[in-house]
Amino acid sequence: MGIKWDRFFITGDPLILGSQIAILLTMIGIVVLVSYLKKWKWLWTEWLTTVDHKRIGIMYILVGVLMFFRGGIDGLLMKAQTATPDGQLLDAQHYNEVFTTHGVVMILFMAMPFLIGIMNVIVPLQIGARDVAFPQLNALSFWLTFSGAMLFNISFVIGGSPDAGWTAYFPLAGKEFSPGIGNNFYAVAIQIAGIGTLMTGINFIVTILKMRAKGMTLMKMPMFSWTSFVTSIIIAASFPILTVALALMTFDRIFGTHFFTLSGGGMDMMWVNLFWLWGHPEVYIVVLPAFGMFSEVISTFSRKTLFGYKSMVGSIVGIAILSMLVWVHHFFTMGAGPGVNSIFSITTMMIAIPTGVKMFNWLFTMRKGRIQFTTAMLWALAFVPCFLIGGITGVMLAMGAADYQYHNTLFLVAHFHYVLIPGVVFAVFAGLYYWWPKMFGHMLNEKLGKLHFWLFVIGFNMTFMPMFFLGLNGAVRRAYTYSAESGFGPLMLVSAIGAGILAIGFAFFCYNIYWSARYADRNISSDPWDARTLEWATASPVQFYNFAKIPEVTSLDAFWYMKKKNKGLKFSNDELEEIHMPSNSGLPFIMSIVFGISGFLLVFEWKIAALVAALGILICLAIRSFDYNDGYHVPVDEIKEIEYGWQNKEKGVEKHVN
Amino acid sequence: MDNHSKGFPKSQVFGFVLSLVLTFAALFVALKTSLSFNTIIWIIGTLAIVQAGLQLFMFMHLKEGEDGNSQTINVIYGVFIAVVTVAxxxxxxSFGM
Structure with a gap:
């Protein structure tokens, strides 16, 4: 019980005091607003208890946007601090906390929710299913992710943020060197979110293997579904390692065991080993669905079927296997010897082969295509050169011997931002512009979208390109300040200005969401892009049962050929049957709150209280076991009415594109 | 497979006999030879893995049913992950020693 009550709320820093007040006001504001609009019941029945994969997906995306904002503020704080030599904005401790939460939030609570959100909305539609295999489990996955994200985010106002880097290397992250509770937040919050992610992975493996429409063999499956499938398999393979590593960390920190400590026979580098055994596959978990999105976008806007579909599938499966074999390249400098480092250098360089195959496939898809420069396509086009820079510098870093020079410098930081921002963030933006009409029934404004695009891409390059040179000149990462004599000043300033432009770009995106929600035309066709895959064969926004009649698939790009041959799109009313749908459930939401409370108590090392709260989890599981509600049936008349509502709509497509 | 209901269960008997042979081979190596401890461990470990694989195919119906192939891939992938993680x-x- 080493926690002092007077340290419960963080005090004494004006920035944090401001945040505390802002959080309090926001919470009061939300409660007042919902009460004023009398929306509590609506919120509960339509969103909090929903098991509809599309709504869960939208909530994931909302979490992603919020967390992008949070992580982005962290990034801007870092850039503001290092804009000039001997910056005074943040002290060393605060800077440590900021770069730690920036990393965790951006990877686990921004990239993952964005991608899993889009997977949730799109994959069941693409494979012609009515929901995922386990809808209630899916809701639990989301709420656990949400619960973990919230627990992690309150750390900076209550109790103190983790400050040992997003990798939380031992011995620094251990009790001996980080006696506060910040790193308890790390261990517990990520654990809760990780359990949710693991269940998502299992859910999507089953969904994709078992619930594809008739005729859709694996090799006729759209590329985004393929990459989501492979991602789910990597999740199922690698997240258990994180679960175990975090559990051991929790034991070390809270129960005084010695798995990773320096004393008592612990092995500090074992944490690093286990962390990257999960951490490297994690990179592919976030980047593969993104590759799938680019494949869909490039194919749609080049008006061509994807070039080299089979080699694309082969290369993602190859990446899935190789992703498990490269983790040591994150700690070459541990000095595991020439044998180990050489093997892992080679496997790392091998990753460039399947990735190169994919690059050429995209380029050849565009070749001789009639390219439409929509905002979604612009993101895909910008991705190619930007990601190439990230990939090439990756091969440089892969050389074990050379890595001793690059290690821990801003060169590395620039490299992985060049991989993850084009590879994930550009993809998410492309996917959002592309699938927005599917989710909400209106387009995002293309003009604002292009402003967003140009500001973001220019800002991104301006922020991270200088870091390559700074890193080669010896600027280390995670240093909160530097002297004027180092000569880093000018490039650091350029980088900071770039970050500002990046932020303005993101602000345009947020404004675009707002503007489009208010003013965009609702009278659009269900297929505004003239697209190729099954999600466009149904209404926009999609009716809750997805498909009145499950389409039958005969080829790749099923919807495209249905349109060309005018076959399989229309059905007569007497073909309709009752649809079986899952009922809503409040249990996932309640269970996640219990998880959150239990986790919070565990963070503060109130072990007995945490245990009592954890009993609530078991009670929820027991209640679920005795839950015999197996859904409801939608009557044919209701289906007819809904289908009539959208199928005979005027097609106001053209004026929305370009 | 059809040979559950009719005919002589050839593959099962074959698998059973082979399992017996492997088990007794392990016993023989462990009890009746004077090889070094390390060699014995390696030999009986290898025999155990061979027998585990054999039983997966012969008795645990790995290849049967509509999901035969995906089950095989699952098991191989699972073993791959376990070996990569542990070994x-x-x-x-141990720094490559």
Whole structure:
């Protein structure tokens, strides 16, 4: 019980005091607003208890946007601090906390929710299913992710943020060197979110293997579904390692065991080993669905079927296997010897082969295509050169011997931002512009979208390109300040200005969401892009049962050929049957709150209280076991009415594109 | 497979006999030879893995049913992950010795 009550709320820093007040006001504001609009019941029945994969997906995306904002503020704080030599904005401790939460939030609570959100909305539609295999489990996955994200985010106002880097290397992250509770937040919050992610992975493996429409063999499956499938398999393979590593960390920190400590026979580098055994596959978990999105976008806007579909599938499966074999390249400098480092250098360089195959496939898809420069396509086009820079510098870093020079410098930081921002963030933006009409029934404004695009891409390059040179000149990462004599000043300033432009770009995106929600035309066709895959064969926004009649698939790009041959799109009313749908459930939401409370108590090392709260989890599981509600049936008349509502709509497509 | 209901269960008997042979071979190596401890461990370990694989195919119906192939892939992938995680960690953390 080493926690002092007077340290419960963080005090004494004006920035944090401001945040505390802002959080309090926001919470009061939300409660007042919902009460004023009398929306509590609506919120509960339509969103909090929903098991509809599309709504869960939208909530994931909302979490992603919020967390992008949070992580982005962290990034801007870092850039503001290092804009000039001997910056005074943040002290060393605060800077440590900021770069730690920036990393965790951006990877686990921004990239993952964005991608899993889009997977949730799109994959069941693409494979012609009515929901995922386990809808209630899916809701639990989301709420656990949400619960973990919230627990992690309150750390900076209550109790103190983790400050040992997003990798939380031992011995620094251990009790001996980080006696506060910040790193308890790390261990517990990520654990809760990780359990949710693991269940998502299992859910999507089953969904994709078992619930594809008739005729859709694996090799006729759209590329985004393929990459989501492979991602789910990597999740199922690698997240258990994180679960175990975090559990051991929790034991070390809270129960005084010695798995990773320096004393008592612990092995500090074992944490690093286990962390990257999960951490490297994690990179592919976030980047593969993104590759799938680019494949869909490039194919749609080049008006061509994807070039080299089979080699694309082969290369993602190859990446899935190789992703498990490269983790040591994150700690070459541990000095595991020439044998180990050489093997892992080679496997790392091998990753460039399947990735190169994919690059050429995209380029050849565009070749001789009639390219439409929509905002979604612009993101895909910008991705190619930007990601190439990230990939090439990756091969440089892969050389074990050379890595001793690059290690821990801003060169590395620039490299992985060049991989993850084009590879994930550009993809998410492309996917959002592309699938927005599917989710909400209106387009995002293309003009604002292009402003967003140009500001973001220019800002991104301006922020991270200088870091390559700074890193080669010896600027280390995670240093909160530097002297004027180092000569880093000018490039650091350029980088900071770039970050500002990046932020303005993101602000345009947020404004675009707002503007489009208010003013965009609702009278659009269900297929505004003239697209190729099954999600466009149904209404926009999609009716809750997805498909009145499950389409039958005969080829790749099923919807495209249905349109060309005018076959399989229309059905007569007497073909309709009752649809079986899952009922809503409040249990996932309640269970996640219990998880959150239990986790919070565990963070503060109130072990007995945490245990009592954890009993609530078991009670929820027991209640679920005795839950015999197996859904409801939608009557044919209701289906007819809904289908009539959208199928005979005027097609106001053209004026929305370009 | 059809040979559950009719005909002589050839593959099962074959698998049973082979399992017996492997078990007794292990026993023989462990009890009746004067090889070094390390060699014995390696030999009986290998025999155990061979027999585990054999039983997966012969008795645990790995290849049967509509999901035969995906089950095989699952098992192989699972073994791959386990070997990489455990053996890889030991190898790396012992600095490649």
């Amino acid at each position: 890889g960690s030991i190898w790396v953390m």
